[in-house]
Amino acid sequence: MTTEKKDRWVSILITTIFAIITLIALFPIISLLIASLRPASDLMREGLSLFFNPAELTFSNYLSIFSDNGQQYWRWYINSIAISSILIVLSLFFSSMVGYALAMYNFKGRNVLFVLVLFILMIPFEILMLPLYKLMITLGLIDSYLAVMLPLIVAPIAVFFFRQYCIGLPKELMESARIDGCTEYGIFFKIMAPLMGPSFAAMAILQGLTSWNNFLWPLLVLRSSDMFTLPIGLATLLTPYGNNYELLFSGSVLTIVPIIILFLFFQRFFISGLTVGGVKG
Template sequence: MKSKQSLLMPKTVLFVLFTALAIMALFPLYALFLGSLKPATEFFRYGLNVRWDFDLMSLHNYQSIFEAKGAAKHYFTWYKNSVMITVIFTILSLLLSSMVGYGLAMYQFAGRNFVFSLVLLTMMVPVEIIILPLYKEMIALRLINTIWGIILPFAVAPLPIFFFRQFALSLPKDFMDAGRMDGCGEAGIFFRIMVPLMVPAYGSMAILQALASWNNFLWPIIVMRTTDKFTLPIGLATFLSPLSDNYDVLIAGAVLSIVPILILFVFFQRFFIEGLTVGGVKG
């Protein structure tokens, strides 16, 4: 009886602790949602707060966005641009990075460790350092003000390569040998056998890569020139200017921008947790 109580106590403490952490993590979203229902004058008076005032709360800010009024007239164009870039970037990044990570894990070739060392070294280089040479390269390739100018420079990133390599190391090579014995080529082994086994890794990286692309601000603002090509983070930033501060529409637009990431996480959370726990184990 005593042992059961001793086991129950740590679980209760952990439950209370993680519940408190979850509330702390969700509290800013709660405050943001309440702020999106209030006029901008309320924000200037009290800031972003959690006071319920039903006389002031309405869906007017969301109505302005859906009716494309004033500063929000390009909002859904920016939304569409962000969705398109995020989808293409995530698919391309997962495909290419998984192939590189799989190759580094499963094949023995001259310079393999050196290539992997370069991948690790690249992870230590801040993106701000390579912004200028990347910008010159995009000009030379005539990719300025195009979605490919945002997608291609970071489509193969060191973090996904490292993650897929570590995950692939946990997979038995017997599957590859069995595939070769059945007459399957190396591409077939990868796409027919290994890709299904790496689904948890794909789920984890899908969330992380999509989130990185969706929230990316620095590189798109450098590459994009015209308003109709802006992504959502850049477009939301234009709501604030020396001439006007559209905080009401900005906060409502920020709330709507969270929806795709929440949907993505709901669908991939099982793979996300499984991929993070399994990927770091070799055996």
């Protein structure tokens, strides 16, 4: 066998392996999409399955979202979009400033603060939930959007990521800007922040995905159904007294849309941001 044929067969084998892996990874999404097009009676009788009768597929489940039955669903949808959008902006703003300061400035206690960030990063959030919950009660923030967002605004993983990314930025630009009379805030917002574009894009996707899928913490601090986010709201559709499969599966499919849009918007920066931020320093 010639080298050219050997390389061709190796390429075909690798492509086949990755195609199989891709299908396995997409299996839950494909199953969810098919389930959203099947009648609820079939789902209760047969459950999730890739085997179905094409003649039985219907869009009636999606029509239920736009009926009176789906009004609460759109309320949850708006809540999730609002919380995730605000949290992304605030998290990028504060976390980037903290990471930038830890990387670019020499001050007393800098290494101690960075070790504390790493220490908090190693602690599971489930361990911190009880003291955070008591803090929200003390502040009177239970059943509010602020209670959902406040503990997540300055995320340790985001601080660590921005710190590692900023280490690779040239400090000579800071010195030149100071000579020209630029303030420290001006240096960050006008010079350094534009250079941190890939890191902002990468963390926007990761923080957005984390906030959008967050279930346990909002479940603890939210009380009224009008304040629920999508993960909590969809979970309430499954009860011992009846299951609203029509709204559950079709609504779950629509929850994927904002994350896909977010990724498509920032995808050209995503890989470069993760790569540079991960290897610098």
